[in-house]
Amino acid sequence: MGNLMSYWNPAGRLACAATLLFPSAAVFSLYYVSRNSLDTMVQVTKAQRIALIVHALYFVYCVFVFEVLIDQGPMTDTGTVPEKPDNLFWQMTCLSGEVFFVAATALGLMATQSAVPRWSLLVPMAQVAYNLKNSLIWCLFYKTFSPVGKPIELMKTDAVTILGLTAVYLHHFFTAPGVKSQ
Structure with a gap:
């Protein structure tokens, strides 16, 4: 087993905690700029629907x-x-499945x-923000965080997928047409 530096020393724990600022700041910023219109109903556009379906199926x-299949x-x-x-290990496997299931359910229901x-819309935005944080530590800052000192190559494809979804979600968040209440 490699060295889990980010968990076993104070500097590593601080570095790991610092990465949490990225998704937290992203979601808070989106909340803050839209705080006066969060209860507004917005149309689910075709691009948003496709992104939500792709994300849910993934x-x-x-x-x-x-x-x-772990x-x-x-x-x-x-x-x-x-x-x-x-x-x-067993618990982390089950919790990973649970989080993916809950997210897939929310994304799938939104798409309908x-x-x-x-x-x-902050739900998929929170997910992609956290996912991009993970992509950064898995693919770019792996020398600091990886127990084996190597990037997770598979996650480069994941990062490209998530960046595409992020672009659609951000565009939709700021431009989705409002829907009049009936």
């Missing part, structure tokens, strides 16, 4: 990868399952609607 796939490709490209997994309250 996460449905991830549920099965983490819960059922010891199979493509996950084995990122590392190995411990020879003797313990309850922490013709309009949603603007505040609900």
Whole structure:
């Protein structure tokens, strides 16, 4: 097993905590600039609907990868399952599946609607902001955070996908047409 520097010393813990500022600041900024219109109903545009469906399907796939296929490709490209997994490994696998399931459900349900309250757009934005934080530490700052000192190559493709979704979500967040209440 490698060295989990970011967890085993105070400087590493501080560096890890600092990365949490990125998604937190992103979501807070979006909240702040739209705080007076968060309850406004906005149309779910075709581009937003497609992005939500792609995102939801990607996460449905991830549920099965983490819960059922963790010891199979493509996950084995990122590392190995411990020879003797313990309850922490098992718990993290189950929690990963749970988070992907909940996100896929929310994204999928949003995609079925013709309009949603603007505040609900913060849900996919929060996910992509956190995902991009992870992409940064997995692909760029891996020398600081990776226990084996290598990037997670598979996550470069994930980063490109998430960047595309982020662009659609940001555009929609700021330009979605309002819907009059009936």
